[in-house]
Amino acid sequence: MIAARGYAAHQAHSALKPFAFERRELGEKDVHIEILHCGICHSDIHQVNNDWGGSTYPIVPGHEIVGRVVAIGSNVTKFKLGATVGVGCMVDSCRSCGPCGDGVEQMCENGATWTYNSRDKRHGGVTYGGYSDRIVVDESFVLSVAEHLDLARVAPLLCAGITTYAPLRRWLRGPTTDPALPGRGKRVGVVGLGGLGHMAVKFARAFGADEVVVFTTTASKKDDALALGATEVVLSKAADAMKLQRNRLDVIIDTVSANHDMAPYLAALRPEGVHCLVGLPGEIPALNPFSLVGEQKILTGSSIGNIRETQEMLDFCAKHEVLSDIEPTTFSALESAYKRVETSDVKYRFVLDAKSL
Numbered sequence: 219m220i221a222a223r224g225y226a227a228h229q230a231h232s233a234l235k236p237f238a239f240e241r242r243e244l245g246e247k248d249v250h251i252e253i254l255h256c257g258i259c260h261s262d263i264h265q266v267n268n269d270w271g272g273s274t275y276p277i278v279p280g281h282e283i284v285g286r287v288v289a290i291g292s293n294v295t296k297f298k299l300g301a302t303v304g305v306g307c308m309v310d311s312c313r314s315c316g317p318c319g320d321g322v323e324q325m326c327e328n329g330a331t332w333t334y335n336s337r338d339k340r341h342g343g344v345t346y347g348g349y350s351d352r353i354v355v356d357e358s359f360v361l362s363v364a365e366h367l368d369l370a371r372v373a374p375l376l377c378a379g380i381t382t383y384a385p386l387r388r389w390l391r392g393p394t395t396d397p398a399l400p401g402r403g404k405r406v407g408v409v410g411l412g413g414l415g416h417m418a419v420k421f422a423r424a425f426g427a428d429e430v431v432v433f434t435t436t437a438s439k440k441d442d443a444l445a446l447g448a449t450e451v452v453l454s455k456a457a458d459a460m461k462l463q464r465n466r467l468d469v470i471i472d473t474v475s476a477n478h479d480m481a482p483y484l485a486a487l488r489p490e491g492v493h494c495l496v497g498l499p500g501e502i503p504a505l506n507p508f509s510l511v512g513e514q515k516i517l518t519g520s521s522i523g524n525i526r527e528t529q530e531m532l533d534f535c536a537k538h539e540v541l542s543d544i545e546p547t548t549f550s551a552l553e554s555a556y557k558r559v560e561t562s563d564v565k566y567r568f569v570l571d572a573k574s575l
């Protein structure tokens with residue numbers, strides 16, 4: 219076994235503390251990655267706090283991992299020693315069910331193995347994530363990262379990036395869509411300007427959207443939203459401003475991490491427009507079916523992205539210089555980083571520097 223160090227929470231709502239554990243010995247398809255940076259996703263906080271139920275302690279969060287390959291198994295073909303790589307939310311899946319065969323591993327019928335807080339069906343035990351110094355992952359679930367990039371700013375792409383890239387690509391398509399600029403002629407709404415939200419704004423612009431409307435509860439984020447590429451910023455608590463958006467938007471990406479009323483956003487969609495939930499609060503309020511039925515609006519959700527499209531997204535970001543706006547942070551400052559994420563005060567992703575372990 220390989221000795222590893224990280225930070226773990228030992229019960230719900232408790233502070234994360236230094237934690238020693240072991241990674242498995244390298245199998246023939248395994249890559250041993252020394253972690254350089256790991257983003258802090260709101261999902262880490264949900265799971266540390268057991269917001270979704272089923273958390274297993276100790277829990278070592280972290281699924282926005284960038285690092286360097288320091289050893290490879292005898293049968294690894296995708297990566298060489300020294301390669302710059304990424305690991306996102308999944309580290310394995312059954313590889314034999316229908317969804318795995320279709321390349322949508324996140325929907326594996328037998329349950330994808332998540333990077334942390336997940337039973338490891340192949341090797342036993344529970345997975346531990348990227349708030350640590352090293353990780354061992356099968357090469358099929360490791361992504362290539364262009365090494366000339368600012369790697370700390372790449373880390374959030376592994377979750378916040380793919381989770382917004384994938385639904386925008388999916389829902390901006392149409393019979394006359396230009397694949398290079400699928401947003402052309404479209405109006406996109408982004409609800410919540412945090413880690414996912416700020417990436418959604420960047421992708422909507424990179425895809426050529428005519429308008430990008432940010433809905434925020436935090437008035438002080440207005441200038442940032444415009445600098446990130448929004449064409450308009452709406453304070454979502456202002457009912458009058460919300461009414462002005464009626465029937466305007468083609469696609470809304472909803473990244474809100476807390477329970478919230480979706481009715482004003484459904485009203486902002488044009489007929490047959492799409493409201494896509496990516497945020498995962500523990501619950502959402504009941505809906506009036508009339509808000510969907512009359513104008514045939516679509517309410518849907520999206521889960522991260524598969525491995526193929528995650529690589530596509532990383533390549534797109536390298537080509538178009540789309541990177542996350544980050545606040546670098548350290549393990550000793552984890553508690554304050556968590557507090558700031560929980561109070562919507564992150565600009566716009568905290569990223570841990572593994573050197574601070």
Ligand code: NAP
Nearest residue numbers: 260261410411412413414434435436475476497498521522
């Ligand atoms: P984040 O950085 O904390 O951003 C969430 C934003 O939501 C906040 O910045 C805030 O934006 C808004 N918000 C927070 N509380 C609110 C409230 N009570 N009412 C209205 N708006 C509120 O979180 P994140 O890392 O982007 O993650 C967002 C959500 O996506 C989380 O639930 C996370 O678990 C989930 N997630 C899902 C997937 C997936 O595959 N679907 C992947 C990753 C994360 P404003 O200040 O602008 O209002």
Ligand code: ZN
Nearest residue numbers: 259261377378
């Ligand atoms: Zn995440």
Ligand code: ZN
Nearest residue numbers: 312315318326
């Ligand atoms: Zn499967």
